[in-house]
Amino acid sequence: MPFLELQNVSKGYGSEISRTDVLHDINLTVERGEFVAIVGYSGAGKTTLISMIAGLLKPDHGTVKLNGAVITEPGPDRALVFQNYSLLPWLSVFENILLAVEQVFPQWPRPKHLAHTEQYMAMVNLSPARNKKPSELSGGMRQRVSVARGLAMDPQVLLMDEPLGALDALTRATLQDEIENIWERDKKTVVLITNDVDEGILLADRIIPLSAGPGATLGPAVTVDLARPRDRKAINHEPRFKEIRNEIITYLLGPGKRSGLPTSVGMKAQKPPVPNLKPVDLDARKFSLFRGGRKNVEAAV
């Protein structure tokens, strides 16, 4: 029996006439301890898919099962890490994690709650920021809190919805490495939603493309048979890495792409052409390395 199973799941929005299926006939099985990445276009329904696994949304057709039991409502056995962190801004880092711990393990004595929270806060290297509020943290640190909160709940599945989507490239890379390390340690079942193919390959055991909506569905899965731990620098040169990446991108740009339909993706393609320059300096002020970057762009023009 598969651990997590989606059978013929469909979900649509809108009323009868104007109704469109966002997700159509999704079938997915995830084994215990497996790390699965789902890659797809923005607006394809990735968040809808993970919300159904979490139980925040109900599928119109089909069933979502965890351990053989149909999922009907959200619960702490499926921890969620959102792109927008979803931390409670009036609680500190410690309190945000503690709230989840207290709630999931009500039978524990207080010292055990505190120690458990402390442990997961240390795991994501946030102990020095324990009393800070989310508003005082950078995006990367907030997402760490969110990951720590998810893991501290000791869930059966950790669901991550574009967890690194709002972060800059460097922070993103650091956090990818951290997620990999943490996963190596306790081998949780993870479903990761992302729009970054490389991120999926770096982290996952199996990577599955989601076609463009409406009526998005899962494409053929690709097993990522690269040895762990994976080194992001070395992996770039591996032929197998390039192969997997090609396979996924070929699907997403080929059969997985539905051009001509009035979808958000189709609309985006019709945007007026952008001037041909590389925005190398957008974060110039953050990294002193690139100081004076704005001038560089002007020179390039």
Add this chain to the structure above:
Amino acid sequence: MKYDVKKMMMNGLVFPAVGIGAVIGIWAILSQSAAPDLPSPLRIWQESKLYVLEPFTYRGELDQGIGLFTWLSLKMVLKGYALALLIGTPTGFILGSSKLFTKMFDPIFQILRPVSPLAWYPLGLVLFSQARNNTSELAALFTIAMCAMWPTVINTAVGVRAIPQDYLNVARVLKLSPTKRLFKILVPAALPYMFTGYRLSLGLSWLVIVAIEMLSGRPGVGGFLWQEYSSLIYPHIILCIITIGVVGFVLDRLMSVVEANVNHILNLPALIQRGLAAIFARRQLEVSHAVS
């Protein structure tokens, strides 16, 4: 940061003083020429000196220092205001979280909201006519609560509706009980809106009490004002107006300080806890030193 003392003096003292001076000047000229019935600033001061310089002297029920009158009015306001918050906050929460409740009661609230305090007061007198000695007090409290709770009700409801879905999702995933959901998610998230409502409600309470006192003749700033009008001592009317304005202004300032520090107020229990822990840790350290 270095403060520009000179600039602060100019902005905080000199410019307002010039403005007030100008108004008093125009007033003096008007009272001498166009409006002979308007008491001049000098006369107001001479007639009011006794009440201002001895603010807490009691000479009779309707002949007290202005400080005592203010205190009497404030006491009523605080009681009525507390009642308004006690009724208004939960009502706002229900209004904000239940669509059915909104559909049922929002029209009634919209109709009751603009009703003047002068209309509620007689109804209060009728309702509490059984209470022999304090009918007028109960009626006054009833009127303040009926008039002043609306900003609290409406702002709380808006605050509850504005809670991001993310926070509610957290509550769902963690399976918080309804009570925990209320106190751990809804209340903290809606608190900034609630305090805006609280500030507006306090201003309204102060507005209402003055009107009620004038209507009922209860001792207080409004009661004093009406009595002095009846006794033809017009300078005291101006004294009362200024007092009402100053007190209202101070109340509003106080509430905006509270409002601006909602987050710190929310942290107070945690801060106290942390402070106590620090003191306790230090004492332990001292004890261990003493032992060694």
